[in-house]
Amino acid sequence: MGRLGITLLAALMSSLPCWLGAPCPPVPTPSNITQFVCTSPSLSSFPTGFPEETLMISVEFTNLSSIGPDALQKLPKLQELHLSSNQLRSLPGSLFRDLPALRVLDLTNNLLEDLPPEIVDSYSPLQHLVLNGNRLGALEPAWFRTLGALEWLDVSNNRLQALPPNCFQNLSSLKSLDLSNNHLDRLAPELLAGLPSLERLNLEGNQLHSIVEHTFDQMLHLRYLFLQHNHLSSLPARLFQKLGRLGHLDLYNNSLTSLAPCFSEQNLTLELDLSGNPWACDCAMLSFMQWATGRSVGLYALQHTRCGTPENLKGQTVAAATKDTLSASCPAAPAERPSPCSLPQGQAP
Numbered sequence: 001m002g003r004l005g006i007t008l009l010a011a012l013m014s015s016l017p018c019w020l021g022a023p024c025p026p027v028p029t030p031s032n033i034t035q036f037v038c039t040s041p042s043l044s045s046f047p048t049g050f051p052e053e054t055l056m057i058s059v060e061f062t063n064l065s066s067i068g069p070d071a072l073q074k075l076p077k078l079q080e081l082h083l084s085s086n087q088l089r090s091l092p093g094s095l096f097r098d099l100p101a102l103r104v105l106d107l108t109n110n111l112l113e114d115l116p117p118e119i120v121d122s123y124s125p126l127q128h129l130v131l132n133g134n135r136l137g138a139l140e141p142a143w144f145r146t147l148g149a150l151e152w153l154d155v156s157n158n159r160l161q162a163l164p165p166n167c168f169q170n171l172s173s174l175k176s177l178d179l180s181n182n183h184l185d186r187l188a189p190e191l192l193a194g195l196p197s198l199e200r201l202n203l204e205g206n207q208l209h210s211i212v213e214h215t216f217d218q219m220l221h222l223r224y225l226f227l228q229h230n231h232l233s234s235l236p237a238r239l240f241q242k243l244g245r246l247g248h249l250d251l252y253n254n255s256l257t258s259l260a261p262c263f264s265e266q267n268l269t270l271e272l273d274l275s276g277n278p279w280a281c282d283c284a285m286l287s288f289m290q291w292a293t294g295r296s297v298g299l300y301a302l303q304h305t306r307c308g309t310p311e312n313l314k315g316q317t318v319a320a321a322t323k324d325t326l327s328a329s330c331p332a333a334p335a336e337r338p339s340p341c342s343l344p345q346g347q348a349p
């Protein structure tokens with residue numbers, strides 16, 4: 001994770017749902033307890049006897065390897081189900097079908113290779129779906145079709161290789177999508193088009209070599225974009241141009257040599273991590289740095305933002321190289337420079 005990522009982690013964690021628990025398995029005394037937390041490491045079957053009023057069940061850090069298809073019957077008010085850190089390899093198709101109030105489903109750190117064809121079969125109020133740390137090799141569009149209320153989807157730390165272009169088509173409420181630490185080597189340009197509410201997109205730790213020009217164009221509310229630890233070697237000049245709310249962009253540890261100063265200029269306030277890339281320290285880089293200096297663009301980790309070329313500047317910080325060598329050798333910027341955003345498609349300035 002880049003430096004920017006670490007500073008943001010706390011902010012992200014604090015928006016996860018939180019809860020307080022009570023005894024589990026339920027004891028058959030009359031009471032109005034509605035939240036149950038099971039933590040016995042040897043528990044290997046899903047407890048029974050939850051009252052109909054139950055709002056939250058947590059069976060985490062236990063030893064469940066399977067759940068029966070009827071385990072979650074008669075829980076019409078259940079809002080949160082936490083099943084993280086078990087040994088679940090698969091889930092029965094009808095498991096979640098009678099949970100009309102379910103808002104949070106956490107399946108973090110199991111052994112899931114697949115999910116039931118439709119997680120829920122009719123429209124569901126589910127808001128948080130966490131599948132982090134499983135063995136999913138693919139995502140099925142059908143899983144998400146009924147999840148129009150979903151705001152938080154975490155599929156990080158799985159084995160995803162390619163995503164179907166229509167995968168996230170109906171997730172119009174989604175605010176946070178975490179696809180980090182998978183094996184993605186490309187993104188279909190239409191993949192993210194159905195996510196108009198997205199504010200955070202995490203693609204850290206994949207194998208992306210490039211990203212097609214219009215991939216991010218529909219995400220007008222995007223504020224956080226994490227692209228660190230990929231293999232990006234060049235990006236289309238106008239890739240970020242439509243992202244009028246972009247505030248944090250992390251490009252740490254890629255193979256980039258140049259970046260166009262082509263961001264939405266309206267209200268621009270941007271924190272940028274460009275470290276760990278072999279930047280070409282040429283006159284274009286000088287103009288990029290001059291552009292950043294004249295605006296509210298904060299550059300992180302400048303000590304680790306270094307030149308890869310030319311040979312005589314290799315290893316120097318970009319900041320030092322632009323300040324000394326380049327500002328002496330590059331022609332002074334013309335007063336009226338054409339905006340790099342208006343250059344022909346795909347051409348860097």
Ligand SMILES: *[C@@H]1O[C@H](CO)[C@@H](O)[C@H](O)[C@H]1NC(C)=O
Nearest residue numbers: 022029030031032033034035
């Ligand atoms: C229900 O819980 C509340 C506190 O959450 C308590 O004050 C009340 O006495 C309980 N009622 C019953 C019938 O147990």
Ligand SMILES: *[C@@H]1O[C@H](CO)[C@@H](O)[C@H](O)[C@H]1NC(C)=O
Nearest residue numbers: 041042043044063064065087
């Ligand atoms: C968990 O279950 C497996 C069998 O499925 C068993 O071998 C193991 O000992 C159990 N672990 C604990 C902590 O009970």
Ligand SMILES: *[C@@H]1O[C@H](CO)[C@@H](O)[C@H](O)[C@H]1NC(C)=O
Nearest residue numbers: 141144145146148166169170
């Ligand atoms: C998305 O939802 C609309 C209704 O809200 C529905 O007509 C459409 O078929 C859904 N798309 C997919 C891919 O299921």
Ligand SMILES: *[C@@H]1O[C@H](CO)[C@@H](O)[C@H](O)[C@H]1NC(C)=O
Nearest residue numbers: 205206228229230231253254
């Ligand atoms: C950079 O990213 C690669 C994956 O692209 C990873 O293997 C490597 O450990 C990362 N390097 C650093 C210094 O984090």
Ligand SMILES: *[C@@H]1O[C@H](CO)[C@@H](O)[C@H](O)[C@H]1NC(C)=O
Nearest residue numbers: 244245246265266267268269
């Ligand atoms: C620009 O930012 C200010 C302060 O954050 C905000 O009040 C204003 O609405 C923004 N304008 C646009 C066009 O986004």
